[in-house]
Amino acid sequence: MSEIGRPRSQAAHDAVLKAALRLVTKRGFRSVSVNEIAAEAGVGKMTLYRHWPNKAALVMDALLVLIGSETDFPEAGSAIESLRQQLDLQAAFFRSSRGNLIRSLVAEAQSDPELAIAFRERWVNPRREGVHQIMRAAVAEGSLRSDIDIDTAIDLLYGSLYYRLLLGAGALDERFVDTIYDQFLEGHGASAQALDKVRARR
Amino acid sequence: MSEIGRPRSQAAHDAVLKAALRLVTKRGFRSVSVNEIAAEAGVGKMTLYRHWPNKAALVMDALLVLIGSETDFPEAGSAIESLRQQLDLQAAFFRSSRGNLIRSLVAEAQSDPELAIAFRERWVNPRREGVHQIMRAAVAEGSLRSDIDIDTAIDLLYGSLYYRLLLGAGALDERFVDTIYDQFLEGHGASAQALDKVRARR
DNA sequence: ATGGATTCGATACCTTCGGTATCGTTAGGG
DNA sequence: CCCTAACGATACCGAAGGTATCGAATCCAT
Secondary structure, eight states: OOOOSSOOOHHHHHHHHHHHHHHHHHHOSTTSOHHHHHHHHTOOHHHHHHHOSSHHHHHHHHHHHHHGGGGOOOOOSSHHHHHHHHHHHHHHHHHSTHHHHHHHHHHHHTTOHHHHHHHIIIIIHHHHHHHHHHHHHHHHTTSBOTTOOHHHHHHHHHHHHHHHHHHOOSOOSHHHHHHHHHHHHHHHBHHHHHHHHHHHHO | OOOOSSOOOHHHHHHHHHHHHHHHHHHOSTTSOHHHHHHHHTOOHHHHHHHOSSHHHHHHHHHHHHHGGGGOOOOOSSHHHHHHHHHHHHHHHHHSTHHHHHHHHHHHHTTOHHHHHHHIIIIIHHHHHHHHHHHHHHHHTTSBOTTOOHHHHHHHHHHHHHHHHHHOOSOOSHHHHHHHHHHHHHHHBHHHHHHHHHHHHO
16 A cells, blocks of 8 residues: 655645635636636646546535535424524525535536536435435424425425526525425425315315 | 618528527537537528527527427316426426426526526516416416415426426426425315315314 | 655646637629 | 628637646655
C-alpha cells in the first residue's frame, strides 16, 4: 500500500469546494467558469481536475459536503410537527441562495446522465428516505391515516416545491407551505380517515 | 409599409422548425448543435439566425408551433372526467420523446432568464389557465369541493408530474396518475366536503 | 540525507459550440 | 426590369470545458 509521491493537499481540496459553493450559489452553474473557481480558490486548474473528474462532480460535492445537513429534520414534539417544520425548512432552503445551486444541478442533470444519477442517489433519495421515516412515525403516532401511500405523498408535497423552484411559478413562502400542508392533511390526516369510516358506515 | 427585397422563405422557416423539433426531442437540447439543425433543415446558419435570435427561442417556437396542441383538454362527459383524462394525456406527453423537449427547455431556462419568462408565459401559464377553467367547471358541476384553492391544487398535481419528469424519481405511468388523482379527490372531492360538514356538525 | 514519485500552481493549448461577418447568388415587389 | 433584402456557404470570433506540460515543492522509502 504505497503512499509514494507528494500527497494531495487537503487545503487545496477544501478551498476549491468553498470557492465553487460561493460562486455557484451566487451566480449559477453555467455563468461560472472552472477557471474562475480555480482562481478564486488560489489553485491551479489541473489541481482541481486531479480532485474531481469534471465541473458537475465538483459542484455536487460542494452541495453535499458543505451544506448537505441544512435540510436535516428538526427536532419537534411530534412526527407530524417535525414534518411540517421540515417543509418550512426546505422552502426556506430553496428560497435562499442555495436554491440556485439546486436549480443549477437539476438543470445540468438533464444533459448529464452521470450527474442525474448522482443527484438522485446522493441528494434526492436520502432526503426522501428521511421524509419516509418521519411519515411512518406520523402514521404510528396516529397523525396520518394508516392507508397513506407515502411515496406518492412525497411526490405531491415535495414535487410542488421543486415545481415552484424550477418553473418560477410562484413564491416559495410560508403561506404556500401552509396551503399545501393543509391540503395534504385534509386528505391524509387521521381525521380524514375517521371521516371515511363515517362515510363507510352509511 | 415597405416590402422591399427578397421575402423571407416560409419553406426555410418550416424546415428549421421541423429539424429542431426532430433532433432535440431525440437527443436533447445540449447535444444538438445549431450547425446540425441548419444542416438537417438544408438551410444556411445565417438564415436560421435571421428567423430566430438564438437556439433557445427556436426550440421554444418549435414546441409551441408544432406540438403545442398535444396537451389540449380532451372532450369528456364531465369536467372532472376531462381533468382526469388531461392528466393522463400530460403524463403520456412527458413519457414520450416530447418529454425530452420539456426537460431541455426547463433546464436551459435555469440559466436563461428570457427563456424562463417565455416558457412560463407561453407554455406553463396557458396550460395552467386551462386547468383552472376545468377545475372551476368541476366545482360548478359539484365534483370538487367549493372551497378548493385551485392554484395550489395545480401546483400539487402538475408539480408532481414535472418532479418525476425532471428528477427521474419514478415512472410517469397510468398507475402514478391514478394514485395522485385519487389522493387529490380524497382531499378535494365534493364527498370530502360533505364529510367535513359531518365533522362540523359534531 | 537523498532520491524517486507524485502533486503543486501556472500557462499554453485543443476542441466544441453559439453566434457574427462576409461571400457571391437569387428571388420578387415597386 | 432592377434594387433590395434573403438565400446557402463558409470563414471567423470568443468563451468555455478539459488536457498537456512546465519547473518547483513535498513526502516516503531507503
